[in-house]
Ligand SMILES: CC(=O)N[C@H]1[C@@H](OP(=O)(O)OP(=O)(O)OC[C@H]2O[C@@H](n3ccc(=O)[nH]c3=O)[C@H](O)[C@@H]2O)O[C@H](CO)[C@@H](O)[C@@H]1O[C@H](C)C(=O)N[C@@H](C)C(=O)N[C@H](CCC(=O)O)C(=O)O
Ligand SMILES: Nc1ncnc2c1ncn2[C@@H]1O[C@H](COP(=O)(O)OP(=O)(O)OP(=O)(O)O)[C@@H](O)[C@H]1O
């Protein structure tokens with residue numbers, strides 16, 4: 001493909017050579033270049049691509065895209081742009097022939113609920129025969145293909161490649177998580193979303209390599225509403241006005257508030273044997289009753305958000321109703337059917353805020369006992385241990401302290417950190433280092449009416465110990481324990 005065609009939507013200056021040349025591929029990782037490629041130099045958090053120019057020249061690249069003036073041998077084309085990440089995104093759109101324009105695109109941003117809502121949308125759309133690709137924290141789904149994710153929002157070239165694969169696989173729509181880092185680092189530049197969606201915002205992702213302040217975090221999330229046609233927002237969030245500040249799209253809202261265009265009313269928690277869920281009424285631009293097969297009041301927001309999106313796809317109400325009766329999102333308030341008079345839930349809550357929200361919403365079901373099993377990741381913030389220990393001691397009737405990816409730390413040391421704060425709060429607890437044994441203990445000692453939460457691992461299918469990932473699926477562990485109990 002001609003380099004100048006790739007640069008069609010980018011402002012650039014030719015520093016050396018010619019833009020009217022053929023290039024084979026666009027690459028931003030020196031370890032992946034091949035002769036004939038154009039190398040885009042990106043300054044990252046660990047490495048500056050401009051410093052790797054001698055390596056890529058040796059590997060035979062034809063052209064370089066840079067954001068600072070550099071000197072290289074004659075014969076190589078050098079293109080100067082203001083921002084190489086942005087140029088990479090626009091060049092990738094062109095290279096894959098603008099796949100986003102061939103799909104109905106839904107981008108979801110917010111601190112919590114993105115992953116859950118994407119799966120709800122996919123489930124509803126596919127229930128009505130609309131083939132839908134998905135991109136997010138857990139995986140990328142393209143037809144029958146599943147690719148594990150590295151980032152929630154992939155880097156632009158990879159993202160455009162996935163979108164092209166979706167078009168080729170016959171998808172009509174894509175639903176994807178758009179992280180604030182994705183917006184900040186131009187991973188989604190060049191896409192004009194049909195629907196930009198805001199779930200909620202609270203302080204998170206602030207620190208080295210992420211955002212410098214809450215204001216900055218909010219600012220980057222707000223950018224989605226300058227690159228979509230319709231914005232669908234949670235009007236119950238205190239910060240929604242900051243998020244849609246300077247928006248360029250049409251705005252629609254959802255929420256529990258009477259001002260929302262699409263509202264949920266008459267929320268009723270339900271519990272039948274081991275199954276937990278919530279019923280509510282949808283009012284406003286649509287009107288019907290939903291029985292959601294997932295517990296938790298915040299899932300009403302996620303479900304309402306999914307309905308507000310799917311409304312644009314002319315879905316029949318009966319398909320929406322049916323989807324919510326069968327929905328299951330891997331590791332997000334995933335109710336494991338125990339066939340016993342107590343409930344077991346697998347969830348991804350792995351910090352103070354999510355654990356607090358999770359335990360609080362489950363308490364509304366008036367369990368006989370709320371049992372919370374969790375550990376904390378090794379080589380991660382130590383603060384998490386004290387905070388999660390405190391929350392569990394305050395809200396759960398029994399805390400089972402165990403392991404969650406100890407990585408290079410001693411599991412017993414992590415457990416001791418957590419226990420110190422559970423004890424400080426006078427929480428009722430026991431500790432069992434081996435997570436399998438801890439789960440077994442919970443089930444063997446369950447009493448009717450209990451809600452048992454396995455928190456922190458969610459969709460993860462491994463336990464990481466000393467650099468090695470050992471297979472571990474909490475669903476399998478539960479299945480084995482229940483079989484042995486028969
Ligand atoms: C801080 C950050 O965002 N890092 C991401 C970023 O790496 P980076 O820009 O720092 O890259 P770098 O390693 O400094 O390298 C700079 C450049 O040199 C190149 N390079 C590097 C080494 C080399 O030998 N040769 C070479 O050419 C690199 O390809 C790159 O072009 O680009 C990588 C490839 O696209 C990402 O995988 C990586 O995400 C890391 C794993 C990460 O943890 N990111 C987090 C902060 C993140 O993005 N999280 C959000 C939200 C998660 C959520 O809440 O759900 C997400 O969307 O995932
Ligand atoms: N709307 C919501 N509000 C608050 N908490 C939520 C909401 N939805 C889900 N949660 C809780 O947060 C956890 C993560 O939810 P989910 O994966 O859907 O969010 P996310 O925005 O994709 O998060 P991440 O940035 O961690 O990928 C869930 O396991 C649940 O405990």
Ligand SMILES: N[C@H](CCC[C@H](N)C(=O)O)C(=O)O
Nearest residue numbers: 350376377380404405456457
């Ligand atoms: N993105 C988070 C996920 C944590 C999940 C938990 N299971 C753990 O490993 O601590 C992290 O890497 O800190």
Ligand SMILES: [Mg+2]
Nearest residue numbers: 114115137177
């Ligand atoms: Mg996510």
